[in-house]
Amino acid sequence: MHLILAAIGILLIGGLGALLAGGSRRSATLLGRGSVHAACLVGAIGLAFSWAGRVPAAVQVPWSVPLGSFSIALDPLSTWFILPLLPLAALAASYGGASMENGHGGPGAVRRAGAAWFFFNVLVASILVVLTARNAILFLVAWEVMALASFFLVTWDDERREVRDAGWVYLVATHIGTAFLLAFFALLGARAGSLDFDAIAAARGGAAGGVCFLLAVAGFGTKAGLMPFHVWLPEAHPAAPSHVSALMSGVMIKTGIYGLMRALEFVGPPAAWWGWILLGVGLLSGIGGAAFALAQHDLKRLLAYSSIENMGLVALGLGLGIIGLVAGAPAVIALGFAAALVHVFNHALLKGLLFLGAGSVLHATGRLDLNRLGGLLRRMPWTGGSMLVGTAALSGLPPLGGFVGEFLLFLAAMQATLTPALALPGLTVLVGVALVAGLAAVAFTKVFGIAFLGHPRSPEADGSRESRNGMVIPMAVLAAACVAAGFAWIAPLLLVFGRDPGGAASPLPAGVPLGELLGETWTVPIAGGILLMVLAGVILIRVGLLRGRPVRASVTWDCGYARPDARMQYSGSSYVQPLTGLFHLLLRTRIDFDRPAAIFPGSSRLSTTTPALFRKLLYEPAFERVRLALQRFKWLQHGRLQLYVLYIVIVFVLLLIWMAWSAP
């Protein structure tokens, strides 16, 4: 555990060093990247030692903050969420260093390299603290630092207007989320008489559990990007530099899931309607996220919506787990929670990989608009190959990582359906996930097929070249990890959670034989192995068939048309048009079309845009109302400093009076 503290220390010192060395980009990168690597190594050793039981799992450091205590601890849940953080942070740092050398983000951004590394290191450190904190004050402070550090990273490229707007939306959304968490912890703390997590967990089962749970869903759901609290996510992720998007989408939004699972420990025993709430939110996020994802043309925005979809799947797993918990169905509990946990892990690797790939595309072409890309696989074989693995895995193809989480979720739903009392939730999940999986496959065949295959749709895409090794290698490592995770996912799950089922901080209730329930799913990796062998056999047959036969190159079949053109290809918009049409009620895709007119038509154009529905219909009107309501108090804000000081004095006096009055 001290090693985790050491890792946090290394991150902060390295970050400060980078900030001070900010004038020189080279030394800032050296310090920032080096410290992230060192910290991840130290942290990994710490995880291994504490898993082996060699070191105490909890550390307490004196802290003078009232009600707070600097106590951090590692339990299976914390370990599980830190597990993807360490490699992803290290790889993102490598990538970030290489991409900054490319001079991405404009001259101003390069000048601020020191600050960028500082905030990156602080972000990693704060996620570590969030995942290990055992006191509400410490947790909230780290939570806020995490939000601010990521805000500064999102707005790193602040010379662009849309980046500033995105940062603003993110800042507001994350603080509204934190406000719910403040209320959540205040309620729990008042009940337990302490803000230490142990005391809060010991006082579980008290009154107002439902209210606390709803507060947790709103607060943590905002961070996790669950619909309808997701508005910030499709704005902030595209705006941030790609290695930061990878870290944010890969691990930062998972702290919301971590918080939800912790909250279950604090406010239980759950009621069935809690599970239903998560199922509802999960279905909305899953189907909505997938539908919005396939309608996007901006690669990173598409990936951001896909993150919402995947967090929806995780919420479905949690919801089923809770419903199983209430009904006392061990198989549903274990499979539901296992599905959520496994998918969190796999999605961290996958979304990290895809955002890094998107960054590589942006570097090479300067564009993220799918309708202006194409033919990149030929020009960037390594980026393309890694993206092929990532998109195939997120489409839920066996035996890759993304399939496993969906498989466990289906299995949990099937188990629930077979349990008479749980048939309805089981069916809901079954149908929902089947639809989500189909839609996700459309979104990701679109990403890979439109951006990486076919003819280039712009001169920039045509002239693109493979990114430098520092960017390619992290992607290749992540792609390999995604393949490995498809085969070996069960091992870490059992290592972290299987040893101590129902232990103090395990999300699984006592007596759930996780290993036994997952036992037969070993067949999935075996089937994956058989698939690879059969594939090798078919490849040999094909090679044999083509041996000695003439193989020629020619043009694509074009129906004899004389002048084929890259713009005649199906575009991202046309590829998904049948489905955006079906989901028109939700997506409201707008088509701007200047029809060709007259006998000799001039130029014409067509463009489609899918607006952020919730932002337009829900949040903007609501915030407008709030703004109008608060207009009345505008006279308080006049810019006269002496009067502001007077306000402070008045508040102090009132507080003193209140204390003196209530003290005896």
Added chain:
Amino acid sequence: MRTWTWLHPLIALAFAPLLGGLIARTKAVFAGRTGAPVLQPYFDLAKLFRKGAVYSRTTTTVFRAAPTVGLAAIIVATLVVPFGGAPALLAFPGDFLLVVGLLAIGRFATVIAALDTGSSFEGMGASREVQFAALAEPALFLSLAAAGLAAGGSSLSRMQAAASVESWLAAGPALPLIAAALIAVVLAENSRIPVDDPNTHLELTMIHEVMILDHGGPDLGLILYGAALKLWVMGALLVNIVLPFRAGDAWVDGGISLAGMVLLAVAIGTIESSMARLRLTRVPQLLVGAATLAALALVLVLR
């Protein structure tokens, strides 16, 4: 009883193309023609496997690898689907999800290979294919879930073992509904009328065929063979649930299942001869309708 566990993959590999020949012969009989020999699909494959290949200059390795990957995935699926009363080689709870995943591999490969050519025709086919697949998937899941619920287990082998005349009678109208939904899914997934017409010659009206326009030679052979296997796998799923007669003898049971496959081919031929294709915009209604039937079946099973 385990004879067919090992025999089924071999039988599927050997006889899958025969289904296509039977369908074509049925259609010929309906049309009053003599028609091609029942073994014509084998002749076609033999011809294609002897040819060289022509590749578009636009394409990459993806285009060359896709037919191979798709065929490998569907071969593995034959190991998961039970046949003739015996459990499959790979049988475990939720194994039907693996079959769906393996089918998805084939689709993913075909779709990105189509986009790899940079042809607007093939992009159009890919767009249609993914749309219908996304809608067919819930129907397939719901019908298999209903069958699993009736059988009390989520493994295909378990579903097959539990299907009997008594279970048909006990489940009442649920099983015909499941069968109807599955037939719709089988027709849609295997690009048959009323969803797609395998014999059409106009690129604009095709779905599956237009995606493989640019493949030729051995690659096209692998695709056609994979498509035949896919029809066999999905047909076996359907026959297992619809034909619950078991004699207890492995050879008789296997014979019944084989007869079921022949019957299925004739039924598909009959449907293709007696129906017109649906307009493309009507296909989603067919698939959502199938999902609704399956959901109704589920309600009946749960009742």
